[in-house]
Amino acid sequence: xxxxxxxxxxxxxxxxxxxxxxxxxxxxxxxxxxxxxxxxxxxxxxxxxxxxxxxxxxxxxxxxxxxxxxxxxxxxxxxxxxxxxxxxxxxxxxxxxxxxxxxxxxxxxxxxxxxxxxxxxxxxxxxxxxxxxxxxxxxxxxxxxxxxxxxxxxxxxxxxxxxxxxxxxxxxxxxxxxxxxxxxxxxxxxxxxxxxxxxxxxxxxxxxxxxxxxxxxxxxxxxxxxxxxxxxxxxxxxxxxxxxxxxxxxxxxxxxxxxxxxxxxxxxxxxxxxxxxxxxxxxxxxxxxxxxxxxxxxxxxxxxxxxxxxxxxxxxxxxxxxxxxxxxxxxxxxxxxxxxxxxxxxxxxxxxxxxxxxxxxxxxxxxxx
Amino acid sequence: xxxxxxxxxxxxxxxxxxxxxxxxxxxxxxxxxxxxxxxxxxxxxxxxxxxxxxxxxxxxxxxxxxxxxxxxxxxxxxxxxxxxxxxxxxxxxxxxxxxxxxxxxxxxxxxxxxxxxxxxxxxxxxxxxxxxxxxxxxxxxxxxxxxxxxxxxxxxxxxxxxxxxxxxxxxxxxxxxxxxxxxxxxxxxxxxxxxxxxxxxxxxxxxxxxxxxxxxxxxxxxxxxxxxxxxxxxxxxxxxxxxxxxxxxxx
Numbered sequence: 001x002x003x004x005x006x007x008x009x010x011x012x013x014x015x016x017x018x019x020x021x022x023x024x025x026x027x028x029x030x031x032x033x034x035x036x037x038x039x040x041x042x043x044x045x046x047x048x049x050x051x052x053x054x055x056x057x058x059x060x061x062x063x064x065x066x067x068x069x070x071x072x073x074x075x076x077x078x079x080x081x082x083x084x085x086x087x088x089x090x091x092x093x094x095x096x097x098x099x100x101x102x103x104x105x106x107x108x109x110x111x112x113x114x115x116x117x118x119x120x121x122x123x124x125x126x127x128x129x130x131x132x133x134x135x136x137x138x139x140x141x142x143x144x145x146x147x148x149x150x151x152x153x154x155x156x157x158x159x160x161x162x163x164x165x166x167x168x169x170x171x172x173x174x175x176x177x178x179x180x181x182x183x184x185x186x187x188x189x190x191x192x193x194x195x196x197x198x199x200x201x202x203x204x205x206x207x208x209x210x211x212x213x214x215x216x217x218x219x220x221x222x223x224x225x226x227x228x229x230x231x232x233x234x235x236x237x238x239x240x241x242x243x244x245x246x247x248x249x250x251x252x253x254x255x256x257x258x259x260x261x262x263x264x265x266x267x268x269x270x271x272x273x274x275x276x277x278x279x280x281x282x283x284x285x286x287x288x289x290x291x292x293x294x295x296x297x298x299x300x301x302x303x304x305x306x307x308x309x310x311x312x313x314x315x316x317x318x319x320x321x322x323x324x325x326x327x328x329x330x331x332x333x334x335x336x337x338x339x340x341x342x343x344x345x346x347x348x349x350x351x352x353x354x355x356x357x358x359x360x361x362x363x364x365x366x367x368x369x
Numbered sequence: 370x371x372x373x374x375x376x377x378x379x380x381x382x383x384x385x386x387x388x389x390x391x392x393x394x395x396x397x398x399x400x401x402x403x404x405x406x407x408x409x410x411x412x413x414x415x416x417x418x419x420x421x422x423x424x425x426x427x428x429x430x431x432x433x434x435x436x437x438x439x440x441x442x443x444x445x446x447x448x449x450x451x452x453x454x455x456x457x458x459x460x461x462x463x464x465x466x467x468x469x470x471x472x473x474x475x476x477x478x479x480x481x482x483x484x485x486x487x488x489x490x491x492x493x494x495x496x497x498x499x500x501x502x503x504x505x506x507x508x509x510x511x512x513x514x515x516x517x518x519x520x521x522x523x524x525x526x527x528x529x530x531x532x533x534x535x536x537x538x539x540x541x542x543x544x545x546x547x548x549x550x551x552x553x554x555x556x557x558x559x560x561x562x563x564x565x566x567x568x569x570x571x572x573x574x575x576x577x578x579x580x581x582x583x584x585x586x587x588x589x590x591x592x593x594x595x596x597x598x599x600x601x602x603x604x605x606x607x608x609x610x611x612x613x614x615x616x617x618x619x620x
Binding site for chain 2: 053262275
């Protein structure tokens with residue numbers, strides 16, 4: 001199992017001139033430290049208009065800065081919105097290729113379609129269309145990356161023959177992922193030979209079932225890319241402290257803050273009934289599971305907050321479900337002071353990572369043991 | 370920009386509040402309701418003046434225009450129109466009811482006493498046409514609302530998500546001003562979606578003044594459903610955030 005970071009970049013009100021800069025600086029400091037500690041990857045969302053919750057509309061810029069500050073960590077779009085009103089597919093192909101070059105071939109490309117009316121309405125995109133445009137985009141991207149001359153006549157977009165440059169540094173191209181939020185999207189990922197980038201926690205039983213379904217279907221997939229990326233990733237919170245009660249207490253402050261922020265947004269399904277959005281998407285699932293039933297400590301099941309022993313125990317359960325990677329949210333609205341976040345990363349690398357094959361190799365190489 | 374929450378002056382707003390006869394309301398099953406619901410974005414900052422401090426505005430703010438015909442009820446057939454401002458109590462989506470209008474005196478009395486509907490008399494009509502659903506509300510001889518759903522398109526009932534309401538009401542038992550959560554259950558027999566249009570809106574009829582500024586249209590739905598008006602389960606102190614001022618009054 002490998003471990004990474006996952007950034008929404010939430011910015012607390014009141015917003016002064018320095019507020020957003022401070023938050024971005026803090027994130028970059030965390031990423032630089034994580035690289036030295038043996039964390040494997042850093043992901044950043046693409047969100048628009050989600051005030052306080054996420055001030056991260058240009059992840060490619062943030063990830064470029066991450067790439068410049070790190071040597072080994074992979075950098076991941078988590079995700080790029082595959083809706084033409086948000087991103088033209090040519091621009092996606094070009095931007096990702098440049099980021100892959102600048103990072104020395106460390107790019108992972110997550111794809112998705114947005115789950116909020118806040119964003120879809122802001123770009124005047126129809127919720128009925130997003131699943132279709134996502135599908136079209138992910139079938140185009142690998143060809144745009146690999147064919148010297150490219151032309152396309154499709155349903156949501158088209159282009160005459162041109163040479164799309166540059167090409168990605170990784171050959172044949174960076175690994176492709178799908179954001180899995182709605183039930184059944186793991187099937188979409190598997191059928192297309194793409195990684196399953198889980199953005200909900202889900203219970204262990206649900207995750208176990210999803211992973212089994214994914215692994216079974218991907219064996220007979222028709223890959224959209226030039227290779228199959230069979231990997232299952234999930235997202236989680238992280239706050240690790242030597243004292244379990246303190247870790248749970250501070251960690252819950254973060255999860256509760258995140259949950260409160262997420263709930264203020266307008267889910268596509270709430271505003272605009274559509275079969276394209278059978279669930280409320282990322283946000284409610286994160287909320288529900290992060291505040292769900294736990295043990296007497298108050299730590300919800302499966303959430304990585306508490307002392308190292310607790311974290312090893314919970315993460316082993318995810319590993320047993322077949323999860324390959326766990327990406328962690330480290331803060332929400334700066335509710336945890338930066339020094340505590342950095343300490344949490346250090347303790348995690350020293351006392352939790354060595355219990356996991358793959359992660360321990362990275363940690364050892366980075367001197368985390 | 371400071372943290373956001375509702376700024377409604379609840380003491381002023383309470384002048385139009387209903388008096389509720391305690392919280393031991395028994396459910397009503399209302400069969401075959403015809404429900405027109407229209408979601409429209411509204412300007413954020415003035416909208417904050419239309420929800421109590423209990424609530425955080427949704428991002429973005431939006432208003433819900435509901436017009437419903439109930440062909441049968443314990444109070445007889447009636448039609449009711451409401452304008453609600455969407456927000457959140459804690460982490461839950463809720464719509465604060467500005468005003469409602471109803472065409473039946475018996476229904477007005479029961480709705481106010483049982484669930485705290487802030488309800489006034491008006492003529493309320495829904496017309497079902499093949500190309501559109503049209504609704505009119507006429508209060509004191511003047512149009513309070515004309516709205517419609519156009520380009521009717523069939524969707525599945527389980528795609529619909531109606532959010533619960535919050536009613537500012539005074540409890541007859543202790544005289545306290547409270548926000549009453551009213552969360553009906555719906556069993557859908559039919560559901561349609563179309564384009565929303567507000568043809569006329571008299572802001573003053575709904576008590577909104579200049580604070581209700583219509584923006585980007587979102588969606589309109591028309592459903593036929595069996596509606597269960599619920600037991601009252603939660604009440605909130607209207608002047609503190611929901612996380613601090615919510616009381617459970619029934620299982």
